[in-house]
Amino acid sequence: MLQLILGICLVSALASCRKESPQINDPKRYIEGSFSEAFEAYWNGMNNNYIFWDTDPTNWDEIYRKYQPIFAKMNINDSTDVRKSYTYFKEMTSTLIDSHYALRINSPYVQDSAAYISPSDARHQKSLDYHGNINPNFFYSTIPPKYLDRGYVRGFINLSATDQFFAVAGKIKGNILYLHFNEFSLNVIKDLPTPNNAQKALQYYFDEVKKPEGLKGIIIDVRSNGGGYLSDLDLLVGGLTDKEFSIGATRSKIGNGRLDYTPWIPATVHPGKDAKLFTAPIIVLADLNSVSMAEMTTMALKAMPGGNVKFVGERTWGGNGPLLNNNDYYNSGQFSTGFLSLVYTSSTALRYVDGKLYEGIGFPPDIEVKYNKAALDAGTDPQLEKAISLIPQ
Known part of the structure; x- marks a missing residue:
């Protein structure tokens, strides 16, 4: 899942909006000395950056009500609690439709597959039609x-x-x-x-x-x-x-509010030089x-x-929300916290020319x-x- 580079017009337009909207809940600013603080950093980062909240079935406020008390009782320096957190993060993210989405826990108590969570991988592997890549x-x-x-x-x-x-x-x-x-x-x-x-x-x-x-x-x-x-x-x-044509439209976030989206911006294919x-x-x-x-x-x-x-x-697969190569000017896309070395999520949503979003369904x-x-x-x-x-x- 390499990062994708959007057109310069889209980048310039969103950057000018972003500078007027400071990140009041930057996940990296949290001092994560406890699981309660680690949870707050993650929950707020997702609340601000996730681009699919108006279509995603996950009730993010209910996630807070259910899991904040659980994390508040856990010890971030206890190996058993850290391993438990993997299960909780997996539960919290299981219904997210962003099929680029993944997170990685930053702790010596969990390594390799036990540190990495991908909801779309988990869903696909449960499907009767699932198969790996062709050799x-x-x-x-x-x-x-x-x-x-x-x-x-x-x-x-x-x-x-x-x-x-x-x-x-x-x-x-x-x-x-x-x-x-x-x-x-x-x-x-x-x-x-x-x-x-x-x-x-x-x-x-x-x-x-x-x-x-x-x-x-x-x-x-x-x-x-x-x-x-x-x-x-x-x-x-x-x-x-030999002619420009539309494939739909994209949008990003423009502020810290969960539903602070930019307008839908046309996404077009441009003809190559001397193309027929x-x-x-x-x-x-x-x-x-x-x-x-x-x-x-x-x-x-x-x-x-x-x-x-x-x-x-x-x-x-169902992961077609474009990714930006630089997140400094956007309230959307990947971020990190002290406890999570990576929260990998789409920077923009793609609405196809037929008006539908195929994120999460393919x-x-x-x-x-x-x-x-x-x-x-x-x-x-x-x-x-x-x-x-x-x-x-």
């Missing part, structure tokens, strides 16, 4: 020789010790352009000074899009993609249109583990004005093709095969 090697090593024509391009690059980007691009049946990549770092990869095969795979795709006359269709595969930079939206989707309108079928493949920018890209493609886009696969496919582990293990891809079948030859 990256399936995209990288199985799909190319089985489904792509000779001449496909693939490559990977290590962006950090824990972050490896890879991309696969090629043709199917000579006239269907295919692209898969594992995270939205497209602009980062494109601008790297040293050429690499991941960069070449992306360049292959973008070069082919610029000469669409010979293409019968495009398949953009964002399955098991965890998201990334919002700036990639114009690069990828903007490369398929692509009128042949576009199929976007997404699944349960398509999160954040992978979801927003799916939604943006579906909002294209030509009506030539189909979404095949599964309902997406974006539904036009054609559902469920995850099939047996087929994948056998080296076949029913979701991709369905996508191919929808592009007339």
